Amino acid sequence: xxxxxxxxxxxxxxxxxxxxxxxxxxxxxxxxxxxxxxxxxxxxxxxxxxxxxxxxxxxxxxxxxxxxxxxxxxxxxxxxxxxxxxxxxxxxxxxxxxxxxxxxxxxxxxxxxxxxxxxxxxxxxxxxxxxxxxxxxxxxxxxxxxxxxxxxxxxxxxxxxxxxxxxxxxxxxxxxxxxxxxxxxxxxxxxxxxxxxxxxxxxxxxxxxxxxxxxxxxxxxxxxxxxxxxxxxxxxxxxxxxxxxxxxxxxxxxxxxxxxxxxxxxxxxxxxxxxxxxxxxxxxxxxxxxxxxxxxxxxxxxxxxxxxxxxxxxxxxxxxxxxxxxxxxxxxxxxxxxxxxxxxxxxxxxxxxxxxxxxxxxxxxxxxxxxxxxxxxxxxxxxxxxxxxxxxxxxxxxxxxxxxxxxxxxxxxxxxxxxxxxxxxxxxxxxxxxxxxxxxxxxxxxxxxxxxxxxxxxxx
Amino acid sequence: xxxxxxxxxxxxxxxxxxxxxxxxxxxxxxxxxxxxxxxxxxxxxxxxxxxxxxxxxxxxxxxxxxxxxxxxxxxxxxxxxxxxxxxxxxxxxxxxxxxxxxxxxxxxxxxxxxxxxxxxxxxxxxxxxxxxxxxxxxxxxxxxxxxxxxxxxxxxxxxxxxxxxxxxxxxxxxxxxxxxxxxxxxxxxxxxxxxxxxxxxxxxxxxxxxxxxxxxxxxxxxxxxxxxxxxxxxxxxxxxxxxxxxxxxxxxxxxxxxxxxxxxxxxxxxxxxxxxxxxxxxxxxxxxxxxxxxxxxxxxxxxxxxxxxxxxxxxxxxxxxxxxxxxxxxxxxxxxxxxxxxxxxxxxxxxxxxxxxxxxxxxxxxxxxxxxxxxxxxxxxxxxxxxxxxxxxxxxxxxxxxxxxxxxxxxxxxxxxxxxxxxxxxxxxxxxxxxxxxxxxxxxxxxxxxxxxxxxxxxxxxxxxxxxxxxxxxxx
Numbered sequence: 001x002x003x004x005x006x007x008x009x010x011x012x013x014x015x016x017x018x019x020x021x022x023x024x025x026x027x028x029x030x031x032x033x034x035x036x037x038x039x040x041x042x043x044x045x046x047x048x049x050x051x052x053x054x055x056x057x058x059x060x061x062x063x064x065x066x067x068x069x070x071x072x073x074x075x076x077x078x079x080x081x082x083x084x085x086x087x088x089x090x091x092x093x094x095x096x097x098x099x100x101x102x103x104x105x106x107x108x109x110x111x112x113x114x115x116x117x118x119x120x121x122x123x124x125x126x127x128x129x130x131x132x133x134x135x136x137x138x139x140x141x142x143x144x145x146x147x148x149x150x151x152x153x154x155x156x157x158x159x160x161x162x163x164x165x166x167x168x169x170x171x172x173x174x175x176x177x178x179x180x181x182x183x184x185x186x187x188x189x190x191x192x193x194x195x196x197x198x199x200x201x202x203x204x205x206x207x208x209x210x211x212x213x214x215x216x217x218x219x220x221x222x223x224x225x226x227x228x229x230x231x232x233x234x235x236x237x238x239x240x241x242x243x244x245x246x247x248x249x250x251x252x253x254x255x256x257x258x259x260x261x262x263x264x265x266x267x268x269x270x271x272x273x274x275x276x277x278x279x280x281x282x283x284x285x286x287x288x289x290x291x292x293x294x295x296x297x298x299x300x301x302x303x304x305x306x307x308x309x310x311x312x313x314x315x316x317x318x319x320x321x322x323x324x325x326x327x328x329x330x331x332x333x334x335x336x337x338x339x340x341x342x343x344x345x346x347x348x349x350x351x352x353x354x355x356x357x358x359x360x361x362x363x364x365x366x367x368x369x370x371x372x373x374x375x376x377x378x379x380x381x382x383x384x385x386x387x388x389x390x391x392x393x394x395x396x397x398x399x400x401x402x403x404x405x406x407x408x409x410x411x412x413x414x415x416x417x418x419x420x421x422x423x424x425x426x427x428x429x430x431x432x433x434x435x436x437x438x439x440x441x442x443x444x445x446x447x448x449x450x451x452x453x454x455x456x457x458x459x460x
Numbered sequence: 461x462x463x464x465x466x467x468x469x470x471x472x473x474x475x476x477x478x479x480x481x482x483x484x485x486x487x488x489x490x491x492x493x494x495x496x497x498x499x500x501x502x503x504x505x506x507x508x509x510x511x512x513x514x515x516x517x518x519x520x521x522x523x524x525x526x527x528x529x530x531x532x533x534x535x536x537x538x539x540x541x542x543x544x545x546x547x548x549x550x551x552x553x554x555x556x557x558x559x560x561x562x563x564x565x566x567x568x569x570x571x572x573x574x575x576x577x578x579x580x581x582x583x584x585x586x587x588x589x590x591x592x593x594x595x596x597x598x599x600x601x602x603x604x605x606x607x608x609x610x611x612x613x614x615x616x617x618x619x620x621x622x623x624x625x626x627x628x629x630x631x632x633x634x635x636x637x638x639x640x641x642x643x644x645x646x647x648x649x650x651x652x653x654x655x656x657x658x659x660x661x662x663x664x665x666x667x668x669x670x671x672x673x674x675x676x677x678x679x680x681x682x683x684x685x686x687x688x689x690x691x692x693x694x695x696x697x698x699x700x701x702x703x704x705x706x707x708x709x710x711x712x713x714x715x716x717x718x719x720x721x722x723x724x725x726x727x728x729x730x731x732x733x734x735x736x737x738x739x740x741x742x743x744x745x746x747x748x749x750x751x752x753x754x755x756x757x758x759x760x761x762x763x764x765x766x767x768x769x770x771x772x773x774x775x776x777x778x779x780x781x782x783x784x785x786x787x788x789x790x791x792x793x794x795x796x797x798x799x800x801x802x803x804x805x806x807x808x809x810x811x812x813x814x815x816x817x818x819x820x821x822x823x824x825x826x827x828x829x830x831x832x833x834x835x836x837x838x839x840x841x842x843x844x845x846x847x848x849x850x851x852x853x854x855x856x857x858x859x860x861x862x863x864x865x866x867x868x869x870x871x872x873x874x875x876x877x878x879x880x881x882x883x884x885x886x887x888x889x890x891x892x893x894x895x896x897x898x899x900x901x902x903x904x905x906x907x908x909x910x911x912x913x914x915x916x917x918x919x920x921x922x923x924x925x926x927x928x929x930x931x932x933x934x935x936x
Contacts, residue, residue, distance in 0.1 A: 049730070052532070052533065053533050053557070054532065054533055054534065055533070055534045055535075055536065055812065056533075056534075056535050056536070056556060056557050057535075057536040057537065057812065058536075058537050058553050059536075059537050059538045059539065059550065059553070059810065061523070061538070061539075061540040061810065062540065063521070063540070065519075074515075074516075075516045075517065076515075076516070076517040076518075077517060077518050077519060078517070078518075078519035078520075078521075079519060079520045079521070080520070080521045080522060080523065080540040081520065081522070086520075089520075093518055094518075097516050097517070097518060097589060098516075100516075100589050100590050100593060101506075101513040101516045101593075102512035102513040102514075103512070104512050104513075104514065134556070157730070157731055157732060159730070159732055194732055194853055201854070202732070202734065202853045202854060203853060203854050204732070204851070204853040204854070234854075237854070239930075241700075242699045242700040242936075272509070272612055272614070272648070273611060273612055273648060273650070273655070274612065274648055274657065276655075350519065351503075351505065351517040351518075351519050352505065352515045352517045353514065353515045387849050387850075387851060387856065387857075387858045387882075388847065388848060388849045388858035388859065388860055388880060388882075389846055389847040389848075389849065389860055390846070390858070390860035390878070390880035390932070392657065392877070392878070394648060394655050394656065394657045395655055395656065395657075395877065397877050397878040398878070399697075399860065399878045399879070399880040399932045399933065399934075400858065400880060400932075401849070401856065401857075401858035401880065401882045401932070403856075417854065417856055418856050418882055418883070418884055418930065419882065419930070419932075420699075420858070420880050420882050420930065420932025421932075422699065422878055422880070422932050422933060422934045423934060424878075455934075456699050456933070456934040457699075458699035458700055458882075458930055458931060458932040458933060458934075459700070459701075459930060460700070460701055460930070
C-alpha cells in the first residue's frame with residue numbers, strides 16, 4: 001500500500017486562497033455576508049481478522065461549503081467540485097436559495113470584535129501517523145488481535161484487530177476578514193475479540209487506544225489484552241430480577257451520561273425549550289460534587305481547535321460548577337436568541353447552519369478509586385455497557401439496555417445482561433453520590449467512574 | 461437505462477473502454493473480482509422552526525469507489541475526482557490487497573433487466589424550492605393550531621437524487637437513478653411543569669406530489685402534535701417481564717433489531733452472530749413468517765439494484781418460525797456458497813458495501829387487533845418507537861417506545877413514558893402468540909446504521925402479541 005498522501009499535496013495557502021476567493025465571489029454576486037469552509041482529509045484503515053488481512057482502505061477527499069446572507073436571509077450550498085464552473089454554481093445556488101428563505105432577525109455572522117484564533121502550537125498535527133510502511137500498519141492490527149486471542153482459550157473468534165489513521169485540514173474564511181486554518185491528525189488501534197462459553201453462548205467487547213501521534217498510542221498488546229479481559233468478564237451473563245440498587249457506571253458508560261448532559265445544555269435545545277435544563281441557568285441542577293467543564297484549548301486534545309466553526313477563538317467554559325448550572329454551550333445564533341454571548345462552540349458542517357459541538361468536555365474527578373467506590377456497596381450493579389437510545393431530553397426520562405457485573409458485599413461477582421437501567425436525568429444528576437479519581441481523555445469526552453443511586457433495574 | 465442515458469457517460473465523458481481499463485488496473489496484482497461504483501448525489505435540506513425558514517441547503521457530491529476482492533480480503537480506495545488518472549490511482553491502491561499475476565476483466569458488459577420501482581415523472585430535487593418551503597409552513601401552522609399546549613413545532617424536509625453506475629470485472633453493468641424524499645415534524649407540548657415531545661414523518665422514493673395529495677403536511681403535523689399532547693399525561697412505565705402488544709407498522713423495528721441484523725450474511729460467515737448455524741432451526745413461533753423485500757414500489761428501503769449492481773429481490777428469512785436464509789452480498793454469497801440476495805449496500809462511494817436490510821416485515825396473520833388487545837390481562841401496548849440497537853453476538857436488543865399504553869384487563873388505559881423494551885433475538889419471536897391481520901409498513905423515515913454506514917430502510921409488522929418481554933420502566 002502506498003504511503004504518500006497526494007490529497008495533502010495542495011499547499012495550505014492555496015486552500016486559504018480558494019476559501020477567500022469564494023467569499024469575495026459571493027459578495028460580488030450580491031451577498032451581504034458570506035462564510036466558506038474547506039475541508040480536506042485523507043484516511044487509511046487496516047483490519048486484520050484471525051491473523052489475515054481482511055480490509056485495506058486508503059483514500060482522500062475534499063469539499064467546500066458556502067453560507068451566504070442577503071440581509072437577514074441565509075442559505076448554504078456545498079460541493080466537492082473545485083473547478084471554476086463548480087464554484088460558480090455553488091455561489092449562484094446559495095444566493096438563489098437565500099432569496100426564497102425567511103428573514104430571521106437573529107441570523108448573521110459573529111460580531112467582528114469576537115472573531116479570532118488561538119496562537120501557538122496546539123499540538124494537533126503529527127506527520128508520523130502516516131509514517132508506518134504498510135506491513136507495519138498490518139502488523140499493528142495483527143498484534144492487537146493476536147494479543148486478544150492469546151489471553152484465554154475461551155476467546156475463540158474475533159471481529160478483528162484494526163489500525164486506522166487520518167489527517168485533515170480545515171479552512172474557514174468569512175466576509176469579516178477572518179481566514180484561519182488548522183491541521184489535525186489521528187490514529188488508533190482497536191481489538192474486538194469474541195468469547196464463547198461451554199454452552200456456546202457468545203460475548204463480544206472491544207478496547208482501543210487513540211492519539212494524535214503514534215508516539216502516544218498504547219501498545220497493540222495492551223489494547224488486545226484489555227479487550228479480551230473486557231470480553232471474558234461478560235461470559236455466563238444472566239438476567240436478574242427487577243430491583244432498585246446503587247449503580248456504578250464505569251468511565252466508558254459515564255462518558256455517555258456526560259454526552260446526554262451536553263445535549264441538554266446545547267443552545268439549540270435550550271432556545272427551543274426542548275431540554276429539561278432550559279431556563280435553569282444559575283440554578284442547582286446536580287449534586288454539589290459535580291463540576292463539568294468544556295475546554296477546547298487543551299494542547300493535543302481530541303476536542304481542541306484554535307477557533308470554532310464561526311471563527312471565534314477557542315476557550316474554556318465551566319458548564320456546571322459544584323452542582324450549579326453556570327453556562328449553556330452556545331454559538332452566535334443561539335447566544336443572540338438567548339440574549340447571551342457565544343461560548344465558541346459553533347460546529348460547522350459543510351451544509352446548513354452551524355450547530356453546537358463540544359471541545360474537550362469532562363466531569364472533574366473525585367478522590368476515590370473505582371475499586372474503593374465499589375467496595376462500599378453491599379448490593380449493586382457495575383454498569384459496563386449501554387444499549388439503545390432511550391434518553392428523552394425534553395423530560396429527562398432515561399431508560400437504556402445495560403450489561404453489568406453484579407456487586408455483592410463490595411466485590412464484583414457475576415455478569416448481568418438483558419436488563420434496563422432507568423430513571424430521570426434530573427434526579428440522576430442529583431443522585432451522583434460518588435465520583436472516581438480515574439479521569440482519562442480517551443476521546444473528546446471524558447468522565448470518571450460515577451455511582452448513582454435511586455435508579456431502577458428492570459429484568460425478569 | 462442504457463449507458464448512453466447515464467450521466468457518467470454524457471456528463472463526465474466516461475466510456476466503456478475507460479471502465480475496462482480501470483478494472484484491468486484494479487486486477488493488475490491479481491484478485492478474484494473488482495468493481496467500480498460511481499455516484500453523483502444531489503441533495504436539498506430545509507427546516508422551519510419558530511415559523512421561519514431557519515436553514516436551507518443544497519449540495520452535490522460525486523466520486524468513484526474501487527474495490528478489489530481476493531479470497532475473503534477487500535482492498536478499497538476512492539476518489540472524489542472523476543479524472544482518469546485519479547480513478548486509475550484509486551484502482552492501483554485497491555489492488556494492493558492482492559498478490560499475484562494480473563487478471564483480466566471479462567470483455568464487454570452485460571446489463572440485467574432491472575426493476576422499475578420509482579414511479580415518478582420528475583424527481584423531487586428538481587421541484588421548486590418554494591413548493592418545498594410551502595409544505596413546511598403548512599406543517600408548522602397545523603401543528604400550532606392543533607392545541608394551545610403545543611409550544612414548539614419544527615418541521616424539516618430533505619430530498620436527494622442518487623445516480624449510480626456499477627461495473628464489475630465479471631461483466632456486471634448496472635445504472636440506477638434513485639430518488640428519495642422525506643418530511644418530518646417535531647412538536648413540543650407544555651402544560652404547567654410538564655413537557656412532552658411528539659414526532660412524525662414519512663416519505664419514500666417519491667415525488668413531491670406525494671406530500672400534496674397522499675400524505676399531507678397537516679397529517680404529519682397532527683400526528684406529531686397528538687403524540688406530544690398524549691405524552692403530557694404519561695405515567696412511569698412498569699419494570700419487569702410482562703405481555704407486550706406491538707401496534708402495526710413502525711414497531712416492526714422489533715424485526716430489524718431482533719433478527720434482521722443477526723441474519724446479515726457477513727456476521728454469519730464469520731460466526732459472530734447469535735444466529736450463526738441456526739438455518740433450518742426454529743427461531744420464532746409458527747405464526748411468524750418474515751421477509752426482506754427490496755422490490756416494493758416507491759418504498760424508502762427499495763432499490764432497483766443494490767450497490768453492487770445486483771437486482772433486489774424478496775428473501776424469506778423466517779418461514780412459519782423456521783430460519784430459512786440470510787441476507788447476502790457478493791462476497792458473502794461467494795464465500796458461503798449461497799445465493800446473492802441483492803442486499804449489498806453502502807452509504808456512498810467512500811464506503812465498502814456489505815449485507816444490509818431493505819424493507820423487513822412480517823406477513824399478516826389471522827387475529828383481529830381487537831382480539832389481541834382483549835386477550836391481555838396486564839401488559840404494555842406500544843405503538844410508536846424511537847430508535848433501537850442490537851448486540852449481534854449475544855443477541856440482546858433494545859428499542860424504545862415513544863408512545864405506549866398500559867393494558868389492563870383487555871382495555872388500553874394510561875399512556876406510559878420511559879418505555880424501553882429489551883429482549884434476546886434468537887428467542888424473542890418464539891414468544892409471539894398472536895399475529896394480527898393488519899400488516900402495515902412504516903411511513904418511510906427509517907435509517908439503519910452499521911459499522912458507521914447509514915442506509916435508508918423500511919420495516920413493518922401486523923399487530924403482534926409477545927407473551928413475555930422485559931419492559932424497562934421504573935414503576936413497580
